[in-house]
Amino acid sequence: MCQQTAKPLINDKIVFHGAGSMAEAIVRGLIARSVIYADNIIMLNRSSNERLAELRSRYGVIGSNDPGQKEEYLRTSPVIVLAMKPKDAAAALRSLGPNLQDGQLIISVIAGLSIRTIQGLIGKKQPVVRTMPNTSSSIGLGATGISFSKEVSDEQRRLSLNIFEAIGLTSVIEEERMEILTGISGSGPAYIYYMMEAMIASGIRGGLSKEQSAELTVQTVLGAARMVQQTGEEPAALRKKVTSPGGSTQAALEVLDKGDFFETVIAAVSRCAERSREMGAALEAELSAETEKER
Numbered sequence: 001m002c003q004q005t006a007k008p009l010i011n012d013k014i015v016f017h018g019a020g021s022m023a024e025a026i027v028r029g030l031i032a033r034s035v036i037y038a039d040n041i042i043m044l045n046r047s048s049n050e051r052l053a054e055l056r057s058r059y060g061v062i063g064s065n066d067p068g069q070k071e072e073y074l075r076t077s078p079v080i081v082l083a084m085k086p087k088d089a090a091a092a093l094r095s096l097g098p099n100l101q102d103g104q105l106i107i108s109v110i111a112g113l114s115i116r117t118i119q120g121l122i123g124k125k126q127p128v129v130r131t132m133p134n135t136s137s138s139i140g141l142g143a144t145g146i147s148f149s150k151e152v153s154d155e156q157r158r159l160s161l162n163i164f165e166a167i168g169l170t171s172v173i174e175e176e177r178m179e180i181l182t183g184i185s186g187s188g189p190a191y192i193y194y195m196m197e198a199m200i201a202s203g204i205r206g207g208l209s210k211e212q213s214a215e216l217t218v219q220t221v222l223g224a225a226r227m228v229q230q231t232g233e234e235p236a237a238l239r240k241k242v243t244s245p246g247g248s249t250q251a252a253l254e255v256l257d258k259g260d261f262f263e264t265v266i267a268a269v270s271r272c273a274e275r276s277r278e279m280g281a282a283l284e285a286e287l288s289a290e291t292e293k294e295r
């Protein structure tokens with residue numbers, strides 16, 4: 001008897017234009033959740049054949065560096081995810097523009113790059129979804145901010161949400177909030193890892209083995225995040241429950257406060273948002289310079 005296999009949620013071909021850490025995190029998450037067949041995912045990069053071979057063997061995706069094939073994939077795929085570094089985006093978008101067909105959906109994960117600048121560099125009012133995911137998408141625990149250009153159809157909106165909902169939480173926001181979101185959830189995993197690095201190092205300095213210190217730190221971070229999620233209590237309320245008056249936690253928090261921990265984190269998030277805006281402004285300036293040259 002012929003076995004019925006469930007159709008995956010996403011049946012469109014998706015091209016990843018850029019095949020680095022963020023593209024891999026999304027692809028890994030999508031494949032792990034079986035929401036798309038691997039051979040519907042095409043990964044392109046600029047030059048690294050070894051990287052594409054690695055991705056092909058790891059996930060069964062299609063990866064190509066052949067200029068003719070790349071052009072064909074970009075011309076025909078209904079969805080193109082822009083996943084190169086901001087510094088490479090202007091050149092990539094300028095050469096992409098003439099190949100695009102009306103209605104092909106552009107999804108960007110590039111920090112700072114606005115919808116307006118994307119459409120300007122492409123030279124067309126293409127439907128654009130601007131997102132800011134994070135690398136935890138690779139294990140289905142991503143947090144992605146999403147904004148839509150007005151050209152995005154309902155169907156394309158649903159498709160974009162399907163992609164990012166499959167790999168974590170999504171939050172549809174006004175585009176002007178994308179930079180602050182980048183400061184919280186796009187770059188946020190790095191702050192938590194940094195904190196963990198410091199906690200692990202202190203455990204080792206205090207005589208724990210590296211393994212013990214790492215294991216205890218991971219479980220502590222995981223447990224703390226789950227506590228906030230599952231109890232619904234505010235982090236401040238949960239912190240108070242750990243902190244006995246005059247006890248060891250209070251002593252530790254006083255040291256953090258001496259280093260202005262709370263305001264330092266706020267300053268870091270704010271600098272991250274500002275840096276995203278600077279990167280966006282640099283790309284917008286490239287667009288303006290080009291428009292000026294054409295006059």
Ligand SMILES: NC(=O)C1=CN([C@@H]2O[C@H](COP(=O)(O)OP(=O)(O)OC[C@H]3O[C@@H](n4cnc5c(N)ncnc54)[C@H](OP(=O)(O)O)[C@@H]3O)[C@@H](O)[C@H]2O)C=CC1
Pocket residue numbers: 017018019020021022023044045046047048051083084085086088091092109110111132133134135186187
């Ligand atoms: N890493 C993260 O945590 C997050 C990153 N982002 C955003 O994702 C984007 C990518 O970051 P990340 O994955 O870390 O970067 P990586 O450096 O890991 O990857 C960049 C990729 O882009 C490719 N590339 C460069 N130029 C072109 C081009 N012209 N055409 C096709 N591919 C090209 C590179 O190919 P090659 O190696 O061959 O040059 C490489 O595969 C950035 O814009 C960043 O802002 C967003 C959220 C989180």
Ligand SMILES: O=C(O)[C@@H]1CCC=N1
Pocket residue numbers: 111182186187
């Ligand atoms: O560091 C960066 O620019 C990117 C954006 C968010 C996370 N990484």
